[in-house]
Amino acid sequence: MTSQLKDEVARLQREGHDVIALGVGEPDLPPPSAGREAFAAAVRRPDLAGYPTVKGEDRLRQAVAAFYRRRFGVEVDAEREVLPLLGAKEGLLHLGLTLLDPGDVALLPDPGYPVYMSAAAIAGARGEAMPLLAANRFLPDVDAIDADAAAAARMAIVSYPNNPTGGVADVDVFERFARFCVERGIVAVSDSAYTEITFDDYVAPSFLQAPSAREAGIEVLSMSKTFSAPGWRAAFAVGNAEVIAALQRLKTHVDAGMFRALQHAVAGLLDGHRASRAEVSATYQRRRDIVCDALEAAGVPVSRPKGGMFVWAPTPAGESALDFARRVARQAHVVVAAGSSFGPTGEGFFRLSLGVDDRRLREAMDRLVPLLRQTPGDDP
């Protein structure tokens, strides 16, 4: 959320309005009970209260490898190819510092999760946008990347199911991207936050299923959305052993690893993922339909996402993303994210999060849809 919009929302809340927050992608569901039980039991063990290691417990790294084998048919070396992260955000930021020097280029999806740009900027590198266009199913067009930028690039990020566009990618797309990176010595990073939230029988692949993926780079797998555990701050870097080792070296100077009791809990989540996945996906699919049905009934052209926890839709003609988000906040007391906050290509779009229950979501759409039919000039 932009700071202008944050201020607006804070003001509305201070004034006592019933604000429905669809601006951020925070799951409202609880983490699966098996994981919570495992956490409670582990917290009671004094032997797990000491300093962890950045590398993480064998039990956890094995659970990640078993997850990749079971879920994606991908063999991962738990010893050399898995590194726990304190959330994907931490991992992505430190990957930027690991892989990029000042003056380097990072190829970043536009629109994209804003931390990608932060990672490049903090490393002193330049972010080069890979526009994700509806006409290209929100996939990056590697042939359109500027040759000089590609030559100076050291890191390139893809993320599917995509935040914010809802686009999805198949293994062929990942392979083309991996080859592009391998041929130019660019480290590929697949930010995988939503592979386990998918709809209509669609099953999302892992980047690591692409034959060249391991040579190209790594996947960052977040526990936050799939396992409804954003506060646990748990994710993994999985894949290329050299990249993993470099990231581990940097992190050794930054943090001391994940709380050991939490590592046991996260291993429990991964072990029980099959049960939680279906339930979580069904919940978000129902919500996706509430939102998309309402938008379609209002004549808004929206592509029903096949995964993730967002709906991406165009703002009324002629109205900027930020103006629309502010008008919706002021008049409907509903917070949506302005598409432009994810990059210039997001201008003219807004993003709705599916992280509230059905009743509140229906109410949000009842309030918001009339504003889609109004022209901006109707704002009092």
Ligand SMILES: Cc1ncc(COP(=O)(O)O)c(C=O)c1O
């Ligand atoms: C694409 C994407 N990557 C990463 C994250 C952050 O994940 P984590 O909670 O593991 O830091 C998010 C959260 O919104 C996201 O949408």
